[in-house]
Each structure stands twice: as C-alpha cells, then as structure tokens.
Amino acid sequence: MVTDESSIGAGIGAAQEVLGRVFGYDDFRGDQREIVEHVIAGGDALVLMPTGGGKSLCYQVPSLVRPGVGVVISPLIALMQDQVDALSALGVRAGFLNSSQFPDERRTVEAQFVAGELDLLYLAPERLRSEATVRLLERGKVSLFAIDEAHCVSQWGHDFRPDYLALSVLHERWPDVPRIALTATATEKTRDEIIHRLDLGGARRFVSSFDRPNIQYRIEPKNRADRQLLDFIRAEHAGDAGIVYCLSRNSVEKTAAFLTENGVTAVPYHAGLDNRTRATNQSRFLREDGLVVVATIAFGMGIDKPDVRFVAHLDLPKSVEGYYQETGRAGRDGLPSTAWMVYGLNDVVQQRKMIESSEGDAAHRRQLQLHLDAMLALCETVSCRRGQLLAYFGQPDGTSCGNCDTCLTPPESWDGTVAAQKMLSAVLRLERERGQRFGAGHIVDILLGKSNPKVLQHAHHELKVFGVGTDLRDVEWRGVTRQLLAQGLLAVHGDYGVLTLTEASDEVLFQGRQVWLRREPERVPAKSARAAKQAKTVVDMAPGDVPLFEKLREWRSATAKEQAMPAYIVFNDATLREIAARKPGSLAELGTVNGVGENKLAKYGEGVLEILAQA
Known part of the structure; x- marks a missing residue:
C-alpha cells in the first residue's frame, strides 16, 4: 500500500508514464487524474462517470502502478473475453475467471495470478461466494479491488444483482487494499445504498457531469x-x-x-x-x-x-x-x-x-x-x-x-382543463351511474359519439357525455388520456387496464383545478441521411482528409478480421481521424497520436505508415 508522500509522488509520475506508454494518451480527462492519484495512494472511491467517460482507466492505470494484481468484479461474463482481448492488444497481462471456462483454463489463470503473472484479473461476483476463490485471492497479491457496474448492488437500481451484496467481504478480508466502485448512473439514494452495502463509508465520491452533449x-x-x-x-x-x-x-x-x-x-x-x-x-x-x-x-x-x-x-x-x-x-x-x-x-x-x-x-x-x-x-x-x-x-x-x-x-402548452373534465366526467358517470369501468379506447369512443356495437350494447349512447368530445380527434383524446395518467389524474386498475378516478380527479371536476397539457408537434424534423453521414465522418476533420480516413478504416476492418477481433480494438475512429489529419511520416511521429500506445505502435505502426505512403 502506498502511504508516504515520496511514494505517492512516484506513483503519480508512474501513472502518467503508463497512460502514455500503454494507452497512448497525453493526459487524463476530467476527474481521472484525481481519482487515479487517490486510488494509487490507497484510498477508496465511488466513481460516477457517464458511459464513454473513461471509467476503466480509473482502475486500470492504478492496477499497473501499484504492486500486485488488480481484481475487477464485473457482472459481464459474456464480455470478459472481449475485455481481456482489448487489454491484451495494449500489452496488458489480463485474465478472467467465470463459469464459462473449462477447469484447465481456470487452473491456468489461477496459477498466473498466484505467480504474479497478471496485471488484471476479472471475476464474476458470484465467485466471491466461494471460499475457494477467497483462498485463491489470499495466496496472491491484490493491488486493488474494482467493483464495476456498482449500481447492481442497489435494490432500486435497474439491474439488481444479489451476488453484489456479498462484496462487503472485500473490506473485511482485505482491509488495507483500496476499493473503487464505478457506475455510469446513480441518484443520491442509489449512491448512498452503494456506499452502505459495499461498506465504503470512508470512500471519496467523484461525481462527473452526467451530460452527454453529443x-x-x-x-x-x-x-x-x-x-x-x-x-x-x-x-x-x-x-x-x-x-x-x-x-x-x-x-x-x-x-x-x-x-x-x-x-x-x-x-x-x-x-x-x-x-x-x-x-x-x-x-x-x-x-x-x-x-x-x-x-x-x-x-x-x-x-x-x-x-x-x-x-x-x-x-x-x-x-x-x-x-x-x-x-x-x-x-x-x-x-x-x-x-x-x-x-x-x-x-x-x-x-x-x-x-x-x-x-x-x-x-x-x-x-x-x-x-x-x-x-x-x-x-x-x-x-x-x-x-x-x-x-x-x-x-x-x-x-x-x-x-x-x-x-x-x-x-405548445394548452389549457386542457375542459378536455380533462370531459374525460374524467365520462369515467365518473360509468363508475357511479352504471358501476362499470372500461379502457381508454371505449371511453374515447363515447366522447366522440361513436355508435359502435360495444357502445350500443351497453347503452352508453344514452350517457350525457356521449358525443361531447368531437372538438378533438381520436389521437388527441389518447394524448389527453396519456397525460392525465402521467399527472395522476387518472389511474389504471386490474388486469384489463380499465380507467378509474383518483383523489386528485375531484380537484379538476369540482374544485376548479386547471390542467395544462402538451400539444405534440406534427413531426420532429429529422436530419437527412446525407447530413447524418457528414456528421459521422468529418467532425474535426478537413474535407480533404476524409478519403484518407476511409482508407484507414478499410485497413482497420481487414486487420481486425484477420485477428478475429472488433475493429475498435485495433484503433478507434478518434485515433484514425487524428492520424488522417496529422499524417505522421515515421513511427516516432505516429507514437505521439492519442490512442497509439507502445504495443499498438509495434503491432500496427508499419501497416498504418504504408497506408499513409500510398495516399
């Protein structure tokens, strides 16, 4: 565990070096630097960062700087192989343990972990319920625990995973190993629950902006x-x-x-x-x-x-x-x-x-x-x-x-009080005069004065509200009903989805409450296919660089297919755009492009320079 100031300073310098050499980036973004420094120094952290904001670097870099193996708890069993492949392409020694493996594969990874031959080890949360896994982790040296998709611990979250509830064992068994819990989204209540259930009471909270302006x-x-x-x-x-x-x-x-x-x-x-x-x-x-x-x-x-x-x-x-x-x-x-x-x-x-x-x-x-x-x-x-x-x-x-x-x-907003009163009155008369409840479609038919078989069968054409809603079209009445439900002025009851009144309904019918409704535009203007295509390819690029960018993408696609991996693991579009714009003439120049780390430069550098030479 890094504790003294000189060691912390050395760790920060090492993090910057790892960021450039392994990942190919000049500097950290947003809160990344502060998070990385905090974890390298041995601190616990709860990190909220939007998807695409660079959460993984917040535990990958400290794992490569601190002594030992970074252990990542992830619910994404089906994706662990791809995550390990992406790290391997960067020259990072990574492995995983989950139920998809054969016994001999698991034994190999376990031996690598104990021997210190891994930088990162991915574990499914259910494996920590096994005492054998806990004993395995005690036989090796753990640099940190990263709990990815930490919202899974929350019973109010959208992806509750009971196995996450057992992760408080990490603090109990390894009190000196830093833990970093990460998620892309959580309200204040969910954050508090993550802190409580994972026993992260002393953790610093890093909350990045949730805005995704693109x-x-x-x-x-x-x-x-x-x-x-x-x-x-x-x-x-x-x-x-x-x-x-x-x-x-x-x-x-x-x-x-x-x-x-x-x-x-x-x-x-x-x-x-x-x-x-x-x-x-x-x-x-x-x-x-x-x-x-x-x-x-x-x-x-x-x-x-x-x-x-x-x-x-x-x-x-x-x-x-x-x-x-x-x-x-x-x-x-x-x-x-x-x-x-x-x-x-x-x-x-x-x-x-x-x-x-x-x-x-x-x-x-x-x-x-x-x-x-x-x-x-x-x-x-x-x-x-x-x-x-x-x-x-x-x-x-x-x-x-x-x-x-x-x-x-x-x-547009419009005063929908009268329309609301008509709809609520129809529900009221059906309930209180006839002891009946119906779904929205039938009630709209009554308001529009439609003498269809169902209306005639129940003699609903005799109701006082029959035909009082012809000032609005069918689709507009469905919008009114939808918004009354959204505002709690109507409720849905039973298996058949019939409509019923709420306590607030009386405020509209008898107490003068005003109801404002949203009028939808006829159609939201769509970007043309051509405009969308241009937005996709030429952002931050000069028009003359687009043909080279497309050639680089073709090369990337062919290379990825040969190596049976996703194209973005070779290089992402942002890196290819920068290459197309800067047109580096040597391996040394290419190595200064964001996203071109040491391992990728050695593996793909000559191929990229060949494409540039042909342009």
Whole structure:
C-alpha cells in the first residue's frame, strides 16, 4: 500500500508514464487524474462517470502502478473475453475467471495470478461466494479491488444483482487494499445504498457531469412503432450500428424480423434465446459494422463499442436511470448520436398494470411508481429534455441545450382543463351511474359519439357525455388520456387496464383545478441521411482528409478480421481521424497520436505508415 508522500509522488509520475506508454494518451480527462492519484495512494472511491467517460482507466492505470494484481468484479461474463482481448492488444497481462471456462483454463489463470503473472484479473461476483476463490485471492497479491457496474448492488437500481451484496467481504478480508466502485448512473439514494452495502463509508465520491452533449434526445408519439423505427433508421442512420430496446421477447423477435425484411441488417437478443445464439449475435454486433441489435434491457451493459450511432426505445423504460444507462451506449466516441423513443398511451397503461401486479410490499410498489412518474415527467416535459434529465441526477442547469426535440421544435402548452373534465366526467358517470369501468379506447369512443356495437350494447349512447368530445380527434383524446395518467389524474386498475378516478380527479371536476397539457408537434424534423453521414465522418476533420480516413478504416476492418477481433480494438475512429489529419511520416511521429500506445505502435505502426505512403 502506498502511504508516504515520496511514494505517492512516484506513483503519480508512474501513472502518467503508463497512460502514455500503454494507452497512448497525453493526459487524463476530467476527474481521472484525481481519482487515479487517490486510488494509487490507497484510498477508496465511488466513481460516477457517464458511459464513454473513461471509467476503466480509473482502475486500470492504478492496477499497473501499484504492486500486485488488480481484481475487477464485473457482472459481464459474456464480455470478459472481449475485455481481456482489448487489454491484451495494449500489452496488458489480463485474465478472467467465470463459469464459462473449462477447469484447465481456470487452473491456468489461477496459477498466473498466484505467480504474479497478471496485471488484471476479472471475476464474476458470484465467485466471491466461494471460499475457494477467497483462498485463491489470499495466496496472491491484490493491488486493488474494482467493483464495476456498482449500481447492481442497489435494490432500486435497474439491474439488481444479489451476488453484489456479498462484496462487503472485500473490506473485511482485505482491509488495507483500496476499493473503487464505478457506475455510469446513480441518484443520491442509489449512491448512498452503494456506499452502505459495499461498506465504503470512508470512500471519496467523484461525481462527473452526467451530460452527454453529443447525444440528441428525441421522444415522439407512438403510431405504428415498427414503421416509425424503419423511417428513422433510413432517414438518419442507414448503415450505422444501433441498439433497439423492446419490453418483451416477442416484440424483439418481430421487430428484428421486420427490419431485416426491409433491408436493415438486424439480429435479436433476449434471455429466451439459447446461449449459442445470444453469444453469436453479441459477437456479430461487436465485430461487424452497421449491425442493429434488437434487444430487451438484458443487452448492452459493459459493451465497449464506441461507434453505436443510435439507441432506440419502442417501449417506455421503467426508470430514468435505466433510460440514461441505455441511451448512454450511443456515441461513446463523442461523435453525434441519437437517443430516439416512441411513447404512447398503452405504454403508460402497461407500466401501471405491471406495478400494480408486481411482487413486493407496498413500499416497493411506491418506489416503482416514483421511478415511473419521473420517466413520464421526462416524456411529457415542455422544457429542455436534457435539462430535465440532468436535474433528475442532481445537476440542474437552467439553460436550454439546443440539441433535443423540445429545444429544436418547442411543443405548445394548452389549457386542457375542459378536455380533462370531459374525460374524467365520462369515467365518473360509468363508475357511479352504471358501476362499470372500461379502457381508454371505449371511453374515447363515447366522447366522440361513436355508435359502435360495444357502445350500443351497453347503452352508453344514452350517457350525457356521449358525443361531447368531437372538438378533438381520436389521437388527441389518447394524448389527453396519456397525460392525465402521467399527472395522476387518472389511474389504471386490474388486469384489463380499465380507467378509474383518483383523489386528485375531484380537484379538476369540482374544485376548479386547471390542467395544462402538451400539444405534440406534427413531426420532429429529422436530419437527412446525407447530413447524418457528414456528421459521422468529418467532425474535426478537413474535407480533404476524409478519403484518407476511409482508407484507414478499410485497413482497420481487414486487420481486425484477420485477428478475429472488433475493429475498435485495433484503433478507434478518434485515433484514425487524428492520424488522417496529422499524417505522421515515421513511427516516432505516429507514437505521439492519442490512442497509439507502445504495443499498438509495434503491432500496427508499419501497416498504418504504408497506408499513409500510398495516399
């Protein structure tokens, strides 16, 4: 453990040297330097840093500086091999232990750990429940413990993992080994729970800005979601890698098939697929350019693919934390990307039903309801979406971002008090005069005066509210209903999703409460495919450098295919852009480019210089 000032100073100097020699970067970004210095000095830390912000360097660099092996606790069993491959390409000695390995593979890694022949060892959290693993760690020298995706410890988080609850053993068995817990998103409550459950009471908290300015946030009314998605991809992200999230496995399968039938290469990913299919589809996404994965939320955590250009949601996420984590998988390279979602009345009804029927006590259901309310507030806001998102994580900023739909095409607010009274009155009369409850569609039919068989069967054409809503169209009434549900002025009841009044309903019907509603724009202007393509390739590049950049990408793709690894492990786009702009003429010059470390320079340097010589 580093304790005296001279050792700490030496450690800081060594960290800078490792950053340049191994990772190929001139300097740390944001809070990285302070975090690295703190951990090298033996301090515990809780790090909140957005996806793509460089969390991994915060434990990788100290692991290479401090004596011993850095042990990384990660829930991402399916991705450990890719993480180890990425480190190996940098010349870092890395290994992993998880249930996917054969016994002889595990024994080899264990022997390397004990002999001090590893720099980093990745462990699945469940392995720490085994006394054999604990004894193994005691036989070697551990430089630090990194607990990745630390939000998994929170019962209110969006990816709760019971195995994480046992990680307090780290402090009990190794009190002098520093621990660093990392996550891309957590509210103050979740942070407190991480600190409590991991026994990190003395840890410093490092909270970076949650803002991802390169991501454009857009939410549109849902109307044939699959067709809307196809139009969005064709107009703005043709040929780009993307992730599409759906709530159910059936929706995943249907959406992937629909995209494929319409010329978009797409594969499904969900827990119902066999292990081989899931692994194949995930591997294709990492290694192929322009592939779209349609998935449940089980997909995406820890995927270090920097060129995901869009994340789309076809169903309403359960929480703002989940939404932020999922949308954060777009644009890790800092280039323009889109977080796009369609959202409608059925989403609200379905989520309310799921909460009502969920397991757990009343307190648990109230917490789920609070999560949903915050998500609905984000969807229905008339102010800057990015501002609302940042305020949720305790970073309010009163300015408009200029890069979300509500800033680009400001929605109108309108006095919807009369419309709300008509809708609530219809529900009231059905409940109190007839003792009946119906879903939104039937109530809208009554308001519009539709004499269809169901209305006539129940004699609802005799109600006083029959036909009083012809001033609004069907789609507008569904928007009114959606927003009344979002504001808690209506509730969903039972398995059939029927509507019922709330305590607040009376305030609108009888106490003069005013109701303001959001009027959606007809359509959010989309970037043209040409504009999107230009944004993707020429950011920070002179037009004359684009052909060289494309040649470097072709070389990278061929090289990655030969070595059976994702292209971004060779070099990411940011590094190739800098090479294209600077056109280094020697290995020494190439070595000064960000992202070109010692090992990559030796492995790929001559190949890059050949491409430059041909240009």
